[in-house]
Amino acid sequence: MSESDTEITSGPVRLDRSQLGAGDDDLRVVADRAFQVNGNTQAALRLAVSLGVRLDGAGPGSGRTERLFDTLATVAAADLTAARVVEAHLDALSILEQAADSGAGHHVESGDGRTWGVFAAEGRGTRLEARQTESGWRLDGVKPWCSLAGSLSHALVTAHTSETTRRLFVVDLRVPGITVSDGTWVARGLAALPSGPVDFRGVPAEPIGVDGWYLDRPGFAWGGIGVAACWWGGAVGVARRVYRDAEERTPDQIGLAHLGAIDILLTASGQALAAAATSIDDGTATGTRGAVRAARVRGLVAGTAESVIERAGHALGPSPLAFDSRHAQRVADLQLYIRQHHAERDEARLGVLLLDGARANAPW
Numbered sequence: 001m002s003e004s005d006t007e008i009t010s011g012p013v014r015l016d017r018s019q020l021g022a023g024d025d026d027l028r029v030v031a032d033r034a035f036q037v038n039g040n041t042q043a044a045l046r047l048a049v050s051l052g053v054r055l056d057g058a059g060p061g062s063g064r065t066e067r068l069f070d071t072l073a074t075v076a077a078a079d080l081t082a083a084r085v086v087e088a089h090l091d092a093l094s095i096l097e098q099a100a101d102s103g104a105g106h107h108v109e110s111g112d113g114r115t116w117g118v119f120a121a122e123g124r125g126t127r128l129e130a131r132q133t134e135s136g137w138r139l140d141g142v143k144p145w146c147s148l149a150g151s152l153s154h155a156l157v158t159a160h161t162s163e164t165t166r167r168l169f170v171v172d173l174r175v176p177g178i179t180v181s182d183g184t185w186v187a188r189g190l191a192a193l194p195s196g197p198v199d200f201r202g203v204p205a206e207p208i209g210v211d212g213w214y215l216d217r218p219g220f221a222w223g224g225i226g227v228a229a230c231w232w233g234g235a236v237g238v239a240r241r242v243y244r245d246a247e248e249r250t251p252d253q254i255g256l257a258h259l260g261a262i263d264i265l266l267t268a269s270g271q272a273l274a275a276a277a278t279s280i281d282d283g284t285a286t287g288t289r290g291a292v293r294a295a296r297v298r299g300l301v302a303g304t305a306e307s308v309i310e311r312a313g314h315a316l317g318p319s320p321l322a323f324d325s326r327h328a329q330r331v332a333d334l335q336l337y338i339r340q341h342h343a344e345r346d347e348a349r350l351g352v353l354l355l356d357g358a359r360a361n362a363p364w
Contacts (some may be wrong), residue, residue, distance in 0.1 A: 075233065104210070130169060144197045147194070224296065231338050
């Protein structure tokens, strides 16, 4: 790849593109480092640790949420393996900071070298139980969708304390009793980030907050918007390939139409993310309002990413998917990453929130 190719695929990304050029030197460094990851998980982990230090105290609700989302999008536009690792690490640090601030946990230094994941998914036929013993809490069972469990040092893990309640725990992933099933991961997208099930047998764990705290805290919805910032950045990375192609050869009307449509999609989604960041910082994205905003933004961005992938394919044809390794990998990575959005099921959940919160007033 030429130097110009590197520049167009790894430059800074701002949700509010009118602000491009205003203090972007730091984001440019982040973009360059993320581009160099190129699917290497160890490089992604090193980047995550360094960004955890650089953004210490800049989690959602800190007054610098848009800068956090800009950083996540910049990383994602350059390399989605890097984004997937960085987002989880920063999310864990933000959760721990929220817990410490609320008295629900202790402070964890972002620069202590630990690498963090968040394992909170549930899956059919799997269940992780937490029980309190004389020697402390212990985890038993299987947890699905544990990304990079075999490479991380620590994770925040949700486990059932009863039939209907779950609690968050800190787990040292290096202790005995943990079996990681990486061999089940056959994905072509995010191939270097195995996210298979993990078996826990009598694993010691430290509780964070009371039962239900993880899901009830305001930051739960905020973290979901951070993931959407990564999806948006990934879509920007795909779109940059379309833009570069249009610059290199005179596009016909169809090519121009795809370019214009992609711009509309990305601009609308970027503005929605920027508005969400503002609402998080001004305290209006809490409770049902916060959940509704998160659902709207995630749905909008996920749809944007799917449309950008489709339009890029129509505009570019098969050639870059066959011969441009970075573009082909980015498309495969993004297609898998956005499946964290549950499509129509998440739309149905938004419908429930709208009806529950409307109380005789329509939402629009």
